[in-house]
Amino acid sequence: MASTEPENNLIIPHNETEKVPNPEKPHSPTLQRRVAFFIADDVKEVVDNNYSSNGTAITADETTESSDNYDIEVSDKLPLRRASTIDGICSEMLKSVAVKPSPSATKLDSVNHDLNGGSTGDTPRAGGAVKSNGISGNHPTTGVENPMVEEAWDRLRKSYVFYKGQPVGTVAASDPSAEALNYNQVFVRDFFPSALACLMKEPPEADIVKNFLLKTLHLQGREKKIDNFTLGEGVMPASFKVKKYERCERVQETLEADYGGSAIGRVAPMDSGFWWIILLKSYVKSTRDYSLVDMPDVQRGIKLILNLCLSDGFDTFPSLLCADACCMIDRRMGIYGYPIEIQALFFYALRCAKQMLKEGADNKELLDKIVEKIKALSFHIRSYYWLDYTQLNNIYRYRTEEYSHTAVNKFNVSPDSIPDWLFEFMPLKGGYFIGNVSPARMDFRWFLIGNCIAILGSLATPQQASAIMDLIEARWDELIGEMPLKISYPALDGYEWSIVTGYDPKNTRWSYHNGGSWPVLLWLLTAACIKTGRPLMAKQAVNLVEKRLANDGWPEYYDGKTGRYVGKQARKYQTWSIAGYLVAKKMMENPANLMLVSLEEDKTISKPKLTRSASWSAT
Numbered sequence: 001m002a003s004t005e006p007e008n009n010l011i012i013p014h015n016e017t018e019k020v021p022n023p024e025k026p027h028s029p030t031l032q033r034r035v036a037f038f039i040a041d042d043v044k045e046v047v048d049n050n051y052s053s054n055g056t057a058i059t060a061d062e063t064t065e066s067s068d069n070y071d072i073e074v075s076d077k078l079p080l081r082r083a084s085t086i087d088g089i090c091s092e093m094l095k096s097v098a099v100k101p102s103p104s105a106t107k108l109d110s111v112n113h114d115l116n117g118g119s120t121g122d123t124p125r126a127g128g129a130v131k132s133n134g135i136s137g138n139h140p141t142t143g144v145e146n147p148m149v150e151e152a153w154d155r156l157r158k159s160y161v162f163y164k165g166q167p168v169g170t171v172a173a174s175d176p177s178a179e180a181l182n183y184n185q186v187f188v189r190d191f192f193p194s195a196l197a198c199l200m201k202e203p204p205e206a207d208i209v210k211n212f213l214l215k216t217l218h219l220q221g222r223e224k225k226i227d228n229f230t231l232g233e234g235v236m237p238a239s240f241k242v243k244k245y246e247r248c249e250r251v252q253e254t255l256e257a258d259y260g261g262s263a264i265g266r267v268a269p270m271d272s273g274f275w276w277i278i279l280l281k282s283y284v285k286s287t288r289d290y291s292l293v294d295m296p297d298v299q300r301g302i303k304l305i306l307n308l309c310l311s312d313g314f315d316t317f318p319s320l321l322c323a324d325a326c327c328m329i330d331r332r333m334g335i336y337g338y339p340i341e342i343q344a345l346f347f348y349a350l351r352c353a354k355q356m357l358k359e360g361a362d363n364k365e366l367l368d369k370i371v372e373k374i375k376a377l378s379f380h381i382r383s384y385y386w387l388d389y390t391q392l393n394n395i396y397r398y399r400t401e402e403y404s405h406t407a408v409n410k411f412n413v414s415p416d417s418i419p420d421w422l423f424e425f426m427p428l429k430g431g432y433f434i435g436n437v438s439p440a441r442m443d444f445r446w447f448l449i450g451n452c453i454a455i456l457g458s459l460a461t462p463q464q465a466s467a468i469m470d471l472i473e474a475r476w477d478e479l480i481g482e483m484p485l486k487i488s489y490p491a492l493d494g495y496e497w498s499i500v501t502g503y504d505p506k507n508t509r510w511s512y513h514n515g516g517s518w519p520v521l522l523w524l525l526t527a528a529c530i531k532t533g534r535p536l537m538a539k540q541a542v543n544l545v546e547k548r549l550a551n552d553g554w555p556e557y558y559d560g561k562t563g564r565y566v567g568k569q570a571r572k573y574q575t576w577s578i579a580g581y582l583v584a585k586k587m588m589e590n591p592a593n594l595m596l597v598s599l600e601e602d603k604t605i606s607k608p609k610l611t612r613s614a615s616w617s618a619t
């Protein structure tokens with residue numbers, strides 16, 4: 001997708017021709033927002049006769065408002081109730097648009113082009129106006145018609161790991177051509193998209209998810225020792241495998257877990273516990289099996305995870321202090337401190353735990369702590385991690401060495417630490433949560449997981465969520481490129497790479513975690529797109545994936561600035577690349593599936609009273 005931003009070599013961009021866009025309401029009637037998915041946190045809270053046949057609430061109630069700021073004019077009220085799948089919605093939207101050349105229109109044209117089977121394999125860079133004749137619908141999107149989807153389901157099924165005859169997870173990768181290392185294990189974070197795919201399947205395969213939750217809970221209960229050091233009780237494993245051995249001439253099985261002690265670099269799986277709590281909530285939302293959450297062991301498991309994160313200490317921030325390599329980026333990449341991925345997962349898990357922990361005297365103190373933390377953390381992240389054009393300009397003009405609580409530059413960040421690339425990267429419309437905030441340090445890099453999870457857990461306000469999507473759209477070439485999606489941006493190079501990564505040969509520039517492109521992230525983007533009402537963006541990302549992923553053998557990641565090359569050391573048949581694709585497809589087929597991985601805004605959280613920019617303060 002061609003960038004809509006003109007090239008700009010000024011330090012702070014102020015292009016006369018590019019006016020600051022009007023503030024957008026989260027559900028203001030831009031083309032994307034014309035389709036609003038009101039998917040409640042909990043289905044039982046939603047009783048509404050506006051539902052389409054598949055349970056998706058789709059409204060067209062804002063269609064009469066002015067379209068001044070739109071790239072596309074909509075000629076009439078859209079007959080959205082008939083359009084229940086994303087393809088249907090895209091089709092209805094495109095049928096109704098009038099011809100009006102604009103940057104976004106060229107993007108839509110490329111979607112249209114692709115959907116009509118005219119793809120050339122290249123990311124479209126130029127084009128004309130949106131055609132008014134819509135989409136032929138010949139692009140397969142359902143599991144029945146699409147061989148890629150069928151292959152994915154088949155491969156997902158083959159990745160199941162069985163323990164005593166029951167499926168308990170999925171193997172990380174099944175690449176016969178590469179050394180297994182620990183890719184033959186079930187990783188907690190990797191299983192998450194597999195679990196979602198199983199829950200979204202028709203009919204759902206919920207047993208594997210339940211078994212996984214219970215087996216990992218059991219592993220949490222084991223004594224965890226690394227050398228002479230015992231890990232906290234609540235620590236969840238990074239991964240586990242089924243070990244077979246012979247006893248009395250019979251093959252016996254046991255589960256062997258890795259809590260970080262065997263992993264390359266001895267990395268801490270701080271995200272595992274959060275993914276586990278979030279998955280538990282998704283499972284319950286999908287199955288209504290409340291008995292699982294009510295089990296004393298499960299309640300205890302949740303508490304143990306949170307005890308690790310809610311204990312009093314020396315902190316002056318509500319954010320969680322982490323070692324490097326504590327999450328999906330499980331190698332040294334300069335994310336030590338307070339990485340956005342962990343903060344967003346922490347926030348999401350806190351909100352799930354608040355809903356799942358039983359109320360009563362036993363839990364009162366913990367629940368109070370959770371509520372306090374949710375408030376403090378949301379204020380902290382929404383205020384200090386948020387970066388848009390205006391805030392960047394503020395930081396650029398920061399004074400340093402301010403003393404006392406009246407300091408504007410609270411973390412004493414030197415404007416000289418703002419990297420050059422950022423001034424060009426930051427669009428006038430849009431914003432994002434930066435990678436890390438700590439004393440004298442803002443890591444301005446973009447990290448996709450933290451931003452998408454912040455949208456899904458409603459850590460991002462609706463305005464921020466919308467602005468994040470604006471940024472992705474404005475920086476499509478950089479963040480999506482030829483193969484979705486960049487895990488981080490930009491890449492560290494040269495001296496910076498050597499110092500920050502410790503000369504890591506796997507994390508060279510534009511490779512792996514260092515600016516590599518990970519197909520698994522497609523499900524997160526799709527979910528964020530649906531939540532913010534931007535189905536066309538998701539559709540376009542899925543189209544890119546469909547051009548190559550299966551033919552390339554479902555690699556773990558891609559390398560290069562635009563993600564053109566299969567990753568140097570990427571495994572093939574990586575399960576979460578497969579599952580991520582299936583989850584994206586399932587959500588597009590039925591946007592109500594978003595419900596499994598999305599939380600409504602917590603209305604009790606007050607918004608920080610800071611005036612920033614258009615993308616921040618709109619309502």
Ligand code: GLC
Nearest residue numbers: 172187189190327328329330
């Ligand atoms: C890599 C990834 C990690 C993932 C593991 C298994 O180490 O960095 O996030 O869990 O592979 O796929």
